[in-house]
Amino acid sequence: MTSIPSKNLWIRRQQCPCGDWKCYIAYEGGAEEASPAPEELVNTEKASPEAIVAPYVGMLFKSDDDAFEYYGKFARKNGFSVRKERSRLSPQLGVYKRDFVCHRSGFAPAKKSNGGHQRDRKSVRCGCDAKMHLSKEIVEGVSQWFVAQFSNVHNHELLEDDQVRLLPAYRKINEAAQERILLLSKAGFPVNRIVKMLELEKGIQGGQMPYMERDVRNFVQNCKKVVQENEAMLSEKRENDILELVRACKAMKEADDGFVYDFTMDEHNNVANIAWSYGVSVNAYSMFNDVVYFDTPYRSIMYGLLIGAWFGIDNYGRTIFFGCVLLQDETRRSFSWALQTFVRFMGGRYPQTIVTDLDPELRDAVRRELPGTKHVISICNIMSKVPSWFSLPLGSRYEEFKSEFDALYHMDNAEEFELRWNQMISAFGLGADKHIDLLYYVHASWALSYIKVFFLARIEKTAYSKSTDAFLKGIFNVQTCLPRFFEQVGVAVNIQHQARQETQHVYLKTCIPIEEQARSILTPFAFSALQRELLQAMEYATSEMPNGSYIVRHFKRMDGERLVIWLPEEEQIHCSCKEFEFSGILCRHALRVFIAKNYFELPERYYLNRWRRECSLLLDADHNNQSVDDEWFQEYQSLAETLFAKSSRTKERSDYVRGELTKELTRILSEVRNLPETDGVTMDSTVSPTSRNLPGTNGVATDTSVSPTS
Numbered sequence: 001m002t003s004i005p006s007k008n009l010w011i012r013r014q015q016c017p018c019g020d021w022k023c024y025i026a027y028e029g030g031a032e033e034a035s036p037a038p039e040e041l042v043n044t045e046k047a048s049p050e051a052i053v054a055p056y057v058g059m060l061f062k063s064d065d066d067a068f069e070y071y072g073k074f075a076r077k078n079g080f081s082v083r084k085e086r087s088r089l090s091p092q093l094g095v096y097k098r099d100f101v102c103h104r105s106g107f108a109p110a111k112k113s114n115g116g117h118q119r120d121r122k123s124v125r126c127g128c129d130a131k132m133h134l135s136k137e138i139v140e141g142v143s144q145w146f147v148a149q150f151s152n153v154h155n156h157e158l159l160e161d162d163q164v165r166l167l168p169a170y171r172k173i174n175e176a177a178q179e180r181i182l183l184l185s186k187a188g189f190p191v192n193r194i195v196k197m198l199e200l201e202k203g204i205q206g207g208q209m210p211y212m213e214r215d216v217r218n219f220v221q222n223c224k225k226v227v228q229e230n231e232a233m234l235s236e237k238r239e240n241d242i243l244e245l246v247r248a249c250k251a252m253k254e255a256d257d258g259f260v261y262d263f264t265m266d267e268h269n270n271v272a273n274i275a276w277s278y279g280v281s282v283n284a285y286s287m288f289n290d291v292v293y294f295d296t297p298y299r300s301i302m303y304g305l306l307i308g309a310w311f312g313i314d315n316y317g318r319t320i321f322f323g324c325v326l327l328q329d330e331t332r333r334s335f336s337w338a339l340q341t342f343v344r345f346m347g348g349r350y351p352q353t354i355v356t357d358l359d360p361e362l363r364d365a366v367r368r369e370l371p372g373t374k375h376v377i378s379i380c381n382i383m384s385k386v387p388s389w390f391s392l393p394l395g396s397r398y399e400e401f402k403s404e405f406d407a408l409y410h411m412d413n414a415e416e417f418e419l420r421w422n423q424m425i426s427a428f429g430l431g432a433d434k435h436i437d438l439l440y441y442v443h444a445s446w447a448l449s450y451i452k453v454f455f456l457a458r459i460e461k462t463a464y465s466k467s468t469d470a471f472l473k474g475i476f477n478v479q480t481c482l483p484r485f486f487e488q489v490g491v492a493v494n495i496q497h498q499a500r501q502e503t504q505h506v507y508l509k510t511c512i513p514i515e516e517q518a519r520s521i522l523t524p525f526a527f528s529a530l531q532r533e534l535l536q537a538m539e540y541a542t543s544e545m546p547n548g549s550y551i552v553r554h555f556k557r558m559d560g561e562r563l564v565i566w567l568p569e570e571e572q573i574h575c576s577c578k579e580f581e582f583s584g585i586l587c588r589h590a591l592r593v594f595i596a597k598n599y600f601e602l603p604e605r606y607y608l609n610r611w612r613r614e615c616s617l618l619l620d621a622d623h624n625n626q627s628v629d630d631e632w633f634q635e636y637q638s639l640a641e642t643l644f645a646k647s648s649r650t651k652e653r654s655d656y657v658r659g660e661l662t663k664e665l666t667r668i669l670s671e672v673r674n675l676p677e678t679d680g681v682t683m684d685s686t687v688s689p690t691s692r693n694l695p696g697t698n699g700v701a702t703d704t705s706v707s708p709t710s
């Protein structure tokens, strides 16, 4: 039962951003972490009603282990437990007799009186004679065990169901609980508090756990012993692995000039923090640096390291991996280093907006290191903690609270937000709740009424956070040690990059010319979003105000009235819903005004570069080769299409074309093979662009010619 995790497990960070270890964060949706395994709950054990037939003389078992298991189950149902007693061996048969007895059989051996400090625990043994004796026989060459003697006569009281589970034989701490106990114990909690916390987390009443405080104490002590014994070995492995990781980075840098990495050393000259990124990521960042998501969800028990990963979103709405960092702790100092290093990797370009979790140290680090960057706290991250925080204190009112909280998140007026927030606090009696305090303290970083002016490119959506999570889980599923982890990140980034191919096609749904124009310019992802707004715009009415601005309101619903300001000289439009500033997609209200003003095409400025088809990751921003390629590729494609259409009319035609094409293509191919492979210009940027050399030591970019974008 006592085992410490020998693999490198990456577990979700469980400490609460409020700073208190007592708050248990269960993740909504992450079922494997969230709910206790059913067998862990005591009451479900009673649920299996099948009665177990009492053993009888002559009953047969395939093995003695089967027999013991059966007897154990029978005992459990009947209020006692069993243990193995004697066995008899013969040279021909091996073990051929086994005695199993009631746990209270026999008498406690007389204590030796020399060791004075031995605890005098009262023995439960009272000479009970309940037993099951087995004998082995060989029938037609196959061995089997039969019950030779059985007695269910006890000289003591049998236990009730809720007592029997406390017999040592039935007490078990499952793996998930073991991990949690170790974490809490590491954080310095005494065993009695750990047990209380576990009960609270599982919503189990005191004393109803399938194990006792004593078991937890034994488990913790045994683990400490194992850890101490293995510490020297483990720390050597940790050091070797992290050095190997550094060596792997060095080798990668030699093979791929676009690769960047950096690390810090601690006072003992050991590697403390390490970060790296790939040429493809740096290249992608040069196009999609408007918004960055920095996620730090997992920690390795074995290495004691926290993983942080930077992600972005491309024009097709897909997650881009920007880089990754392993940190030795969660202090502001470590986070600061991580943020500085990231900006350095990315050629000194600061993101416009950064999205993170609630971690207070990380918040401070962002404020300090990225002063010009807007900081947003991921609503998905907040929502994943809300049930842990409020479902217990609010009980049956939790659902009501949750929908009120959701409404608050979506509100678009800051003053109304403040008012309604206060109403919510008094309605639910949360005035003294520290998590409500924490949420309010940072509300300007997550409530839509405040963050709608920051550009987020739709990464606040649940689908996005699911995709980053899937990316990380994909890495963690396979690896066991750090060097393998490093390889796995590289593989995942490659797969992600290779998968960038446009496949979707979105059909037109209106007869509005704007829709067709948008489809030809935007990627399917961005176009779908605009199309939804365009369809919605049909349900809105506009009325022009004397000053030239517009009031736009839904034809039925009373709320959600918007003010749209139109500046004709600059062809600029501003809607009070701020959707364009937030996602880069025009809202239904602005679209409605454009339609009212007889616009059949939208001004160019409303097709952001970041959402255009032509802004492709396969396109190296430094060269125009790709656009030239695109042109001749299209020419070639339409030529080929015509050729196939014309040739498929008759068999003669198609035979002719087939023969000629094969001949010609083979000739061209062999010519191409004879030409030099490079002319100094990178054509294929699926390999990182070699032209983007990043000067500096350790492969770290020191280019500071670009200043923060905001």
Ligand SMILES: [Zn+2]
Binding pocket: 016, 017, 018, 019, 020, 023, 435
């Ligand atoms: Zn907390």
Ligand SMILES: [Zn+2]
Binding pocket: 080, 102, 103, 104, 105, 128, 129, 130, 153, 154, 155, 156
């Ligand atoms: Zn007994």
Ligand SMILES: [Zn+2]
Binding pocket: 562, 575, 576, 577, 578, 579, 587, 588, 589, 590
């Ligand atoms: Zn609007």
